[in-house]
Amino acid sequence: MNETVSENTILDNILIVLVGTTHPGNIGAVARAMKTMGLRRLHLVNPKRFPCAEATARAAGADDVLYGARVFDTLPLALADCQWVVGASARIRGIRWPELAIRECGEQTVAMAGNGQVALVFGREHSGLTNEELDLCHAVMRIPTNPAYRSLNLASAAQIAAYEIRMALPDEPTAEPTAPISSDADAISVSEREGLYRHLEESLQEIGYYDPEKPKKLMRRLRRFFNRANPDRSELNILRGILSAAQKAARRAPDPPECKDALRPTER
16 A cells, blocks of 8 residues: 555444344444444444434434444345454354454554455344354454453443554554555455355365265365455455366366265365
């Protein structure tokens, strides 16, 4: 990036995304938490009740953030234009996503927002994010809490994350944020990454390596690998070109390949 990146540009590139929020008061409280730290863009995925007077009351003057919120039916739609996504999760899961301590998350969020849109995603009050929703994330943020009582209110978690973002803002505009994304033109969005994963799954089925009836964890592990690698647009085009060539070769074969147990990885 050659142009200087202003604080306003960085903050405008950061989305806070709430998934399946059941209590409208929490939406208002998150809007308030955002505004106190200068964040303005709120996306809601299937909120149970919104708009709602209780959300307005809890926003306590952050009406511009609250009423500017966009509502989506699905998380992929809410994240479609984002190039980097972090999910909030306190649960230990069978598949471990790359983890960021909350301070590191704030620093990385600010760095990435100098180059494109980024999102911090918070799940339902009682159950958090599903594994399928975390599949859309590059990493998971961890907020250190009392081991004997780890439960954080949704708005409290959002306030902590927003504070760390505020603390990570540069004192002066910077021309070169330290981020793995090299430029706006090179960065790929969530929708483009999802296109890669669909293409990859189709290709693996066609060459006989992947059985959708016995998927285990293969696609989730591949997602985690590519999210960690964070390919740019040129690399994405190379990958999709390789997949297309593999599909053409498989279709020219006299008999479609079968997915043999011996060819599949032992752990997915």
